[in-house]
Amino acid sequence: MRAAWKLSKYLKPYKHFAILAPILMVLEVVMDLIQPTIIQKIIDEGIAANDTPHIIAMFAAMMACAIIGWLGGAGCSYFSSKAAVNFASDVREDLYETITYFSNTNKDRFTLGKLITNLTNDIEMLQRALNMLLKIFVRGPLMFVGAVIVVFITARELFSVLFFVVPVLIICLYLFIKLSISLFRKVQEAIDQINIRVQENLAGIRVIKAFNCMRHQVEQFAGINQALTMRNMTAEQVIAALMPITQFVVNAGIVLALALGGIKVEAGVMEVGVIVAFINYLMMIMNGLMSSSNVLIQIARAIPSAERVVVVLEELPEITNADQPVKKEIRGDVKFENVSFSYNKHVEPVLKNISFEAKAGSTVGIIGMTGSGKSTLMKLLARLMDVDEGTIYIDGIPIRQYDLETLRGAMAFAPQKAALFSTTIEENLKYGKMDATKEEIREALAASDAYEFVEKLDKKEQHVLTQGATNLSGGQKQRLAMSRALIRKPKILVLDDTTSAVDSITEKMIQSNMKKALKGSTKFIVASKISSIKDADLILVLEDGRLVAQGTHEELLKTSVHYQEIMASQAEKGGVLNE
């Protein structure tokens, strides 16, 4: 319920639609309630008395009621849909924005499959529930109460039949609602499983194929799918069983009314038309109760969705701006002072007490065993996460004091895994600089040695990449990711192992282009090969989260055992240094 309350603010801009819809529904219900009484009058006062003008007048009144009712119903549908669709669209937009601003730590708390379910299924469920709530929540109870009152006023002789029909119907529907809610909860859980599995399998389809696990995956999916099918079937069967049961109760009520009414008509205390009107109202009572129960089920189904959406919306961003953020232009001096960081506060930190200084315009190479903390170090510099201890300074100011847009605007990051989008190459590069000209795009492509292969693609820079850029090789993807970073001409550039799939001659060429293009920028190059960083002004050697040595290539060769060991192991593997 708290979740529903939280989401209610999204309905505020559309409150006039949300108020108009039920009001129009009241109009429709009132018109529906009047009609059986008019039929009764046609029978008892028109047909029985052979009064044709009265029949025509009553028939015209009935037509008018039907038209007004129809207008009310159509208006209600129009406004309720408008409110529900706009409400859902706003929630979806906010949810997407929240997810987009997630820090790495925020993101790690949710699975991708779940977030996709939140943005699609859950929002859809909320939209449907709201639409139904605005349309039918008024209709059901109003029709039920209205019909009971009208029966009491106009067909009191048969009112006692309701003492049997109404309680039995209410008990049936109560049991039905209880059962449905638990069944639909299970259906939703099964849908979650399907979404998570589909998302994971499709993302890893190449690995699945490479390991020849297709059959296994298909079988696993079949199992989950079967579970969803069974749960859906059970839920559908319960719904299907309801109709005949309620219909039977109503039919029993009709038989009772006919028997009781027959006796009273014969005794001359009641007219035939009252029985006909009563049967109509009995149907309305049943419909009113059934539609109320349907709305309750829909709301119950939407509550878990609302809770899940609110959990994401309420996820506090880990990385926020300072109260008075610094918006000063960045020069590029970087200093780490006793920096420690851990992803999980219960285990040993992945970075321990790191201190170093890099002057603006210098090149810093970072090397170390896999898992030694190189990427983490760079993510801290871009404030993708915040340090636990120590301080990172840029131009002498702690990075936490910078305006996030200023900080990240001065940086460009080419991550280890080139994340390219399924759009044109040009658009992909524009993520680096939104207003990049064609000339700048070509320059950036040339600087990372991507121009040549892009020129060979059909449509060149307008070539559309597939999802995950599967239509490119690993090296091509890395080169495009580097172009995207270079085009920004950042004050601080981070290349996180971006040349692992590029041959060493091309790598050298890219580095020399980069030096020319980004003379004044501070460049961080994370690498697994010493040859990639040996010309750097400063090399950081990481081991198990500690900075075990720092200096130039020549200095480290003389002073650092760790560096000598890396050097020796790479020389053994094929003279990497001399490439």
Ligand SMILES: Nc1ncnc2c1ncn2[C@@H]1O[C@H](COP(=O)(O)OP(=O)(O)OP(=O)(O)O)[C@@H](O)[C@H]1O
């Ligand atoms: N999102 C994360 N959540 C928890 N632990 C993480 C996360 N990312 C990295 N780690 C852990 O932090 C440590 C350092 O990882 P990091 O990616 O920084 O190392 P790396 O030196 O860049 O490795 P590689 O050369 O393989 O890319 C590793 O032990 C890794 O398991």
